[in-house]
Amino acid sequence: MSGMNRRDFLKKASVLAAAGTLPISLVELAFGKGDPRNFTFAFISDSHITHIKGREFVRNWDRGLIRAVAETNLLDPKPDFIVYGGDIAQLGKPEEIDHGLELLSGLRGKVHFVMGEHDYYVDLGDYWRKQLGPDHYSFDHKGVHFVVLNSILTHDEWMHRDWPDGMARMKEMARLDNPNGSPFMVGEAQRKWLAGDLAKVSHDTPVVVFSHSPLQKIYKGWNFWTEDAEQVQALLKPFRKVTVIYGHVHQIQYNQIGNISFHSVMATAWPWPYPSTYRQAPSHLAKLTVPMNRADPFFERDATGWQWIDVHSGHVDLHYFLPNNTNRTVAFDEQLGHPVDTRYQDPAKRIPPQEHY
Amino acid sequence: MDKHRNISMAAALSLFVGLATAGHADEFDTEDLKRWQAEFMSVVEKGDRLFHGGLKSRNSVSCDQCHPNATNTHPETYPKFQQQLGKVAVLGEMINWCIMNPLESEPLALDSDEMIALQAYIHWERRGVALTPGKH
Numbered sequence: 001m002s003g004m005n006r007r008d009f010l011k012k013a014s015v016l017a018a019a020g021t022l023p024i025s026l027v028e029l030a031f032g033k034g035d036p037r038n039f040t041f042a043f044i045s046d047s048h049i050t051h052i053k054g055r056e057f058v059r060n061w062d063r064g065l066i067r068a069v070a071e072t073n074l075l076d077p078k079p080d081f082i083v084y085g086g087d088i089a090q091l092g093k094p095e096e097i098d099h100g101l102e103l104l105s106g107l108r109g110k111v112h113f114v115m116g117e118h119d120y121y122v123d124l125g126d127y128w129r130k131q132l133g134p135d136h137y138s139f140d141h142k143g144v145h146f147v148v149l150n151s152i153l154t155h156d157e158w159m160h161r162d163w164p165d166g167m168a169r170m171k172e173m174a175r176l177d178n179p180n181g182s183p184f185m186v187g188e189a190q191r192k193w194l195a196g197d198l199a200k201v202s203h204d205t206p207v208v209v210f211s212h213s214p215l216q217k218i219y220k221g222w223n224f225w226t227e228d229a230e231q232v233q234a235l236l237k238p239f240r241k242v243t244v245i246y247g248h249v250h251q252i253q254y255n256q257i258g259n260i261s262f263h264s265v266m267a268t269a270w271p272w273p274y275p276s277t278y279r280q281a282p283s284h285l286a287k288l289t290v291p292m293n294r295a296d297p298f299f300e301r302d303a304t305g306w307q308w309i310d311v312h313s314g315h316v317d318l319h320y321f322l323p324n325n326t327n328r329t330v331a332f333d334e335q336l337g338h339p340v341d342t343r344y345q346d347p348a349k350r351i352p353p354q355e356h357y
Numbered sequence: 358m359d360k361h362r363n364i365s366m367a368a369a370l371s372l373f374v375g376l377a378t379a380g381h382a383d384e385f386d387t388e389d390l391k392r393w394q395a396e397f398m399s400v401v402e403k404g405d406r407l408f409h410g411g412l413k414s415r416n417s418v419s420c421d422q423c424h425p426n427a428t429n430t431h432p433e434t435y436p437k438f439q440q441q442l443g444k445v446a447v448l449g450e451m452i453n454w455c456i457m458n459p460l461e462s463e464p465l466a467l468d469s470d471e472m473i474a475l476q477a478y479i480h481w482e483r484r485g486v487a488l489t490p491g492k493h
């Protein structure tokens with residue numbers, strides 16, 4: 001078989017496999033099946049749609065998003081809404097944002113968007129906001145308060161250096177391992193807005209925050225990091241149940257810091273290695289995390305995916321849809337008070353591809 | 358001592374001195390080490406640039422997009438069996454696999470300057486890690 005034929009075969013086979021395994025039944029819910037406070041939403045992130053020239057886009061990244069959209073539409077029960085976690089584009093070009101939105105327009109349901117650095121640094125988010133509206137906002141749904149933050153801002157001095165043009169700035173920020181990059185931050189203005197927004201919410205209302213970068217510090221060298229994470233966490237501290245869900249890292253991570261559960265989501269485009277595998281610098285991934293499977297280099301959708309999230313009793317469970325791999329569920333454990341993988345948390349249950357080195 | 362012997366002694370001496378000079382040149386010094394390291398690092402830097410978008414790529418995708426700081430390239434595990442190549446492969450063959458697939462581009466000759474530079478960079482980022490040939 002030629003490379004192309006093999007790919008086409010894999011594509012067809014995986015669509016069939018998906019159709020065969022969906023719809024998925026919900027895990028058992030804490031409030032019981034009929035409770036109106038239980039609901040689900042879908043989460044798609046990091047598609048990195050890349051414009052080559054004319055009408056040409058990188059096929060591999062297109063396929064990832066197309067697949068996530070098709071599978072999301074098969075969910076039963078239908079999710080109440082969909083969140084897009086940022087990095088819809090690779091270099092923030094209007095062509096890329098428009099093409100990404102065109103592919104996402106196939107989704108049945110309302111989509112809430114989060115800003116990623118790849119959407120932002122060419123024009124400081126102008127085109128994205130023109131198409132999608134504000135980059136930080138909040139909304140309420142079935143008793144849960146949702147907040148969307150733009151966490152990928154950075155120091156003004158870096159942002160407004162004498163760049164030759166916006167694209168030069170974008171290319172610097174787009175390089176993950178750039179030693180001349182600059183750390184992400186929510187920034188003072190947005191933290192002030194957040195404080196005001198949360199002031200109207202009672203402390204027993206569950207709060208779910210969406211950001212692009214982790215609102216915790218894992219590895220600065222790749223911006224798996226938000227500079228003012230502690231200040232944002234402090235604003236969330238008074239609430240009994242808080243969950244932060246973020247993109248950017250293209251891998252499974254989860255953690256618990258005090259009252260806050262942290263979850264990352266997979267990319268539809270490509271996976272990233274865990275920072276611990278870079279031997280020249282230390283990093284701080286939560287011990288709790290059972291890593292995603294290491295990618296098989298010969299299957300292009302491997303170690304990519306999307307999520308279905310169910311919210312119950314104010315906590316969230318993430319169901320990861322992982323093409324060609326066993327799907328995973330990371331659920332909040334009421335007894336332990338933190339998220340656990342429902343299958344692999346016990347070290348004795350781990351499998352060889354979860355070893356990263 | 359006759360004249361003849363004197364001449365042959367001088368010849369022997371100069372031969373000895375000559376050898377000693379050659380032997381001395383072989384005993385490299387810190388300047389040599391510096392120079393050789395600089396030669397190596399200039400190739401590492403070239404590889405770094407190729408890895409970060411400098412390599413010709415038909416679809417504009419670059420190595421660092423999936424391998425920040427050359428992570429997940431595991432040079433210490435080569436040669437190793439690659440199932441889909443159906444054989445034990447060297448590092449350069451997997452580099453070419455990534456050039457042909459994620460980058461949708463033409464493979465490099467295994468002994469080309471670009472291939473050597475990519476390998477120099479990949480190995481440099483992995484320095485200090487023990488060899489584990491064959492490991493998956």
Ligand SMILES: [Fe+2]
Pocket residue numbers: 046048086087116248249250267
């Ligand atoms: Fe991303």
Ligand SMILES: [Fe+2]
Pocket residue numbers: 087116117118212247248249
């Ligand atoms: Fe990102």
